Amino acid sequence: MKWTDLVFNEVRNHCNAHGSRTFTLEDFIKDKLPVFTAAKPENNNPEAKVRQQLQFLRDQGKISFLDNSGNYTLREIYLLDDELEETKTIDLSKEEPEKREYLLETYVRRVKWAKMAVDRLGDRCLCQGCENTFYRPDNSRYIEVHHIIPLFEGGEDAIWNLxxxxxxxxxxxxxxxTKSKQEMQAYLQAEVDRRIKLKMFA
Structure with missing residues (x-):
């Protein structure tokens, strides 16, 4: 296997193992250096080779460099295993047309709220001190919208819950x-509430 293919496969394996498409150069090399050493024993400096291949992958648009602290992210067009599970296609060929229409309306409604969340809360991660982002081809920041209380737990498509x-x-x-989820949920609820109030009285 070519070096570039090997490194890209291990990037995906690393991201899947940690449940995140964002990774640090330090963690990746620490985790995967034994794999590269075993796969390419003829190379006397595998760490330098891996750094070079990450640059090639960045040039190919497969990963993005987030900042100057060695943070990378796997491009969103390459789905992780859990994301593949979430996006399995449901066969609606035997469903009634009304059900298809309902699904379409739900999707449009969520897009509307997602845009409103970015308008109200900004295009930077709400987590304190976080600068992890990158720019899209249209120069807009890449950001994701999260339901603080999940829809399946009774959460709503509402600005206070995004x-x-x-x-x-x-x-x-x-x-x-569980503990980290609860702490993050409480923090996000308080931060969203604070920002909405600031916007209201600005």
Whole structure:
């Protein structure tokens, strides 16, 4: 296997193992250096080779460099395993037309609220001190909208229940341990409430 393909496969494996498409260069090399050493024993400096291949992957648009602290993110066009599960296609060929129309209306409604969340809360991650983002081709910031209280737990598509997060913190909100989820939920609720009030009285 070519070096670039090997490194890209291990980037995806690393992201899947940690449940996040954002990763640091330090953690990736620490985690995967034994894999590269075993796969390419003829290379005397695998760490330098990995750094070079990450640059190639960045040039190919497969990963993005987030900031100057060695943070990378796997581009959203490459789905993680849990995201593939979430996006499995439901066969609606035997469903009634009314059900298809309902699903379409639900999607449009959520897009409207997502845009409103970005308008009200901004296009930066709400987590304190977080600068993880990158720019899209149209120069807008990449950001994700998160339901603080999940819809399946009775949460609503409402501005008070929506937070803007980077890809890393969005995954953390969904897949971290119970205590961390609860702490993050409480923080986001308080921060969204604070920002909405500031906007109202500005």
């Amino acid at each position: 937070a803007v997060l980077c890809a890393h913190h969005h995954k953390k909100a969904h897949y971290s341990d």
